[in-house]
Amino acid sequence: MRNINEHTITPAFLERLARCQSSRLKEIMSSLVEHLHDFAREVRLTEAEWLAGIEFLTATGQKCSDTRQEFILLSDTLGLSMLTVALNQGKPAGATEATVFGPFHVLDAPPAEQGADIARGAPGEPLFVQARVRSLAGAPIAGAEVDIWQADDDGLYDVQRPELGSARRARALMHTDSAGSVRFRTIAPTAYPVPTDGPVGQMLLATGRHPWRPAHIHFMIRAAGFAPLITHIFVDGDKYLDSDVVFGVRSSLIGNFVRHAAGTAPDGTRMTQPFQVLQQDFVLAPLAASLLPARAA
Amino acid sequence: MRNINEHTITPAFLERLARCQSSRLKEIMSSLVEHLHDFAREVRLTEAEWLAGIEFLTATGQKCSDTRQEFILLSDTLGLSMLTVALNQGKPAGATEATVFGPFHVLDAPPAEQGADIARGAPGEPLFVQARVRSLAGAPIAGAEVDIWQADDDGLYDVQRPELGSARRARALMHTDSAGSVRFRTIAPTAYPVPTDGPVGQMLLATGRHPWRPAHIHFMIRAAGFAPLITHIFVDGDKYLDSDVVFGVRSSLIGNFVRHAAGTAPDGTRMTQPFQVLQQDFVLAPLAASLLPARAA
Numbered sequence: 001m002r003n004i005n006e007h008t009i010t011p012a013f014l015e016r017l018a019r020c021q022s023s024r025l026k027e028i029m030s031s032l033v034e035h036l037h038d039f040a041r042e043v044r045l046t047e048a049e050w051l052a053g054i055e056f057l058t059a060t061g062q063k064c065s066d067t068r069q070e071f072i073l074l075s076d077t078l079g080l081s082m083l084t085v086a087l088n089q090g091k092p093a094g095a096t097e098a099t100v101f102g103p104f105h106v107l108d109a110p111p112a113e114q115g116a117d118i119a120r121g122a123p124g125e126p127l128f129v130q131a132r133v134r135s136l137a138g139a140p141i142a143g144a145e146v147d148i149w150q151a152d153d154d155g156l157y158d159v160q161r162p163e164l165g166s167a168r169r170a171r172a173l174m175h176t177d178s179a180g181s182v183r184f185r186t187i188a189p190t191a192y193p194v195p196t197d198g199p200v201g202q203m204l205l206a207t208g209r210h211p212w213r214p215a216h217i218h219f220m221i222r223a224a225g226f227a228p229l230i231t232h233i234f235v236d237g238d239k240y241l242d243s244d245v246v247f248g249v250r251s252s253l254i255g256n257f258v259r260h261a262a263g264t265a266p267d268g269t270r271m272t273q274p275f276q277v278l279q280q281d282f283v284l285a286p287l288a289a290s291l292l293p294a295r296a297a
Numbered sequence: 298m299r300n301i302n303e304h305t306i307t308p309a310f311l312e313r314l315a316r317c318q319s320s321r322l323k324e325i326m327s328s329l330v331e332h333l334h335d336f337a338r339e340v341r342l343t344e345a346e347w348l349a350g351i352e353f354l355t356a357t358g359q360k361c362s363d364t365r366q367e368f369i370l371l372s373d374t375l376g377l378s379m380l381t382v383a384l385n386q387g388k389p390a391g392a393t394e395a396t397v398f399g400p401f402h403v404l405d406a407p408p409a410e411q412g413a414d415i416a417r418g419a420p421g422e423p424l425f426v427q428a429r430v431r432s433l434a435g436a437p438i439a440g441a442e443v444d445i446w447q448a449d450d451d452g453l454y455d456v457q458r459p460e461l462g463s464a465r466r467a468r469a470l471m472h473t474d475s476a477g478s479v480r481f482r483t484i485a486p487t488a489y490p491v492p493t494d495g496p497v498g499q500m501l502l503a504t505g506r507h508p509w510r511p512a513h514i515h516f517m518i519r520a521a522g523f524a525p526l527i528t529h530i531f532v533d534g535d536k537y538l539d540s541d542v543v544f545g546v547r548s549s550l551i552g553n554f555v556r557h558a559a560g561t562a563p564d565g566t567r568m569t570q571p572f573q574v575l576q577q578d579f580v581l582a583p584l585a586a587s588l589l590p591a592r593a594a
Contacts, residue, residue, distance in 0.1 A: 001539060001540075001544070002538065002539060002546045002547060002548050003546075003547050003548055004376075004379055004383065004544050005383050006380055006383040006384050009376045009379055009380045009383065009544060010376070012376065012544055013375065013376040013544070016504075016506050016540075017504055017505070017506075018505070019504075019505030019506070020503075020504045020505045020506075021505060022503070025503060025504060026504070027340055028340050028342075028346065029504055031336050031339045031340050032336055032340075033375050033376065035332040035333070035335060035336040035339075036332070036375060036377055037376065037377070037380055038332060039328050039329055039332040040377060040380050040381060040384065041380070041384070042328045042332075043324055043325050043328050043329075044384055045325075045381055045384060046381075046384075046385055047381055047382075047385050047386075049325065050372070050377070050378070050381040054366070054368045054369055054372060057354065057357070057358060057368045058358050058361045058366070058368050059358075060354070060358055061354060061355050061356075061357055061358010061359050061361065061368075062358050062359060062361065064355045064358065064359065069351070069355070071351045071354045071355050071358075072351055075347070075351060078310065078330050078333060079301075079306045079307070079309065079310040079330065079334065080333055080334070080337060080347070081347070082301055082306055083303055083306045083334055083337050083338070084337060084342055084343075084344055084347040085344075086301065086302050086303040086306065087303050087337065087338070087341055087342060087343075088343055088344050089344075206317070206319070206322060207313075207314055207316075207317040207322060207323070207326055208314070208315070208316030208317045208318060209313050209314075209316070209317075241299065242298060242299060243298075243313075247298070247301050247306060247309055247310070249299045249300075250299060250300050251299050251300055
């Protein structure tokens with residue numbers, strides 16, 4: 001086809017998918033490009049704006065590294081991540097809800113034993129966590145993998161501190177004991193801004209949005225026979241609970257962080273400073289149930 | 298807002314634009330995110346597909362360099378580039394039409410004098426070009442900047458040949474003489490595949506599309522008082538004229554390449570091999586006219 005105009009370009013593209021072997025890929029590419037073209041026509045995109053978009057996407061890709069995923073951050077801040085979670089993570093009643101994965105998970109979280117201090121020197125008020133992983137029927141799930149990561153009292157993840165190199169702190173990979181529990185010491189999470197030193201930060205600034213997330217700890221929990229759970233536990237009373245920059249807050253995920261004066265911690269440690277305690281249950285859905293809300297027939 | 302679901306995410310995002318100072322940016326972001334969310338809902342995007350998309354965009358950004366613009370190539374192959382040209386480059390009758398910019402322009406094209414051999418050793422059948430730059434009224438435009446770039450007989454641009462380092466060939470920056478002309482020697486362009494060693498190549502393969510562009514030479518022409526012109530001249534008879542992978546072919550841009558047996562070239566050179574000659578007029582629209590088809594009021 002020659003002499004394509006603003007109207008014929010879309011059917012011309014769709015014709016090119018005639019030999020696409022995967023019907024699912026064809027469906028995705030058709031919908032994606034129809035919406036992309038509709039967007040450009042709707043706003044009557046100028047060439048300067050097109051180029052700004054190209055430069056923005058390029059800079060976003062180039063900001064990505066092993067410890068920084070700027071495209072996930074973009075997806076998070078545009079609401080696409082939470083939308084994808086909502087489309088896929090409908091849970092049976094009683095199961096713990098999911099929320100966004102975020103850009104700061106790493107694959108090399110240090111393993112930790114029961115009772116370990118996973119803060120490993122990260123600054124913040126001490127926090128003692130007991131998390132129980134259970135089935136919908138209430139049965140403890142032993143040997144579940146519990147991946148934990150969080151920001152410190154300065155609002156920074158370890159990977160955001162160049163001075164740490166590849167050292168990891170305020171994150172760990174644990175496994176539940178025979179009672180389905182993990183117990184660890186860490187620090188209380190605080191609200192923090194998502195990184196604003198990249199293209200996503202520029203987008204937030206240009207569109208008049210704040211970059212803050214309410215305080216939370218990330219959990220990713222996996223156990224054989226159960227649907228993987230990617231979620232957070234939020235802190236009640238946080239001023240950003242209703243304006244989380246990544247739209248991730250669910251009422252059911254607000255934890256019961258209890259503050260204590262100096263004294264004896266749950267693990268017997270004599271604390272000379274105030275500390276917090278969190279007891280949190282996670283209920284995993286069976287593997288099959290989590291697939292129910294997937295694609296309509 | 299808490300407990301966002303697949304329907305409430307879009308209004309929740311739009312609310313966040315309340316403090317966006319630029320009404321144009323607000324318009325663009327609103328339309329973009331509404332279409333992005335509609336796409337995800339329409340195809341019921343799975344989490345694995347979302348992650349594949351994140352990884353694709355990341356790889357696309359990381360493939361970009363000073364001499365490779367994979368996001369422009371993506372835009373080109375999805376038809377967005379030609380759509381943007383169509384939205385902005387409506388020309389008055391008689392003016393030369395525009396087409397896509399492509400990913401292989403560089404800012405450091407070597408300046409060349411009239412009559413130069415800009416191929417500088419790039420392989421291909423010799424081609425002698427005389428290009429005249431004129432106004433709609435037919436007046437020659439002296440001193441116009443003419444930026445020329447093309448692939449060689451192997452279908453490669455100089456920047457695609459690592460062995461050349463930063464050496465430039467089959468491209469040049471020239472200026473029209475007092476008669477509004479540039480004359481140069483180069484090589485005949487041939488059809489070539491866009492680079493398939495990156496994410497865009499994977500996308501083309503996965504969707505069953507060929508990666509070929511019909512033979513062409515790129516021209517970008519700028520002169521004071523006239524709308525910049527970004528275009529190609531295509532070769533008649535090319536087998537890919539109707540299936541250009543970037544949708545860029547316009548009938549009016551097919552040039553009259555004339556093949557000659559060995560003998561005397563237009564510049565007086567004695568040629569011992571066959572050669573081609575192209576005489577091509579470019580008609581620039583006045584600056585104001587090119588702005589007419591921009592955004593509706």
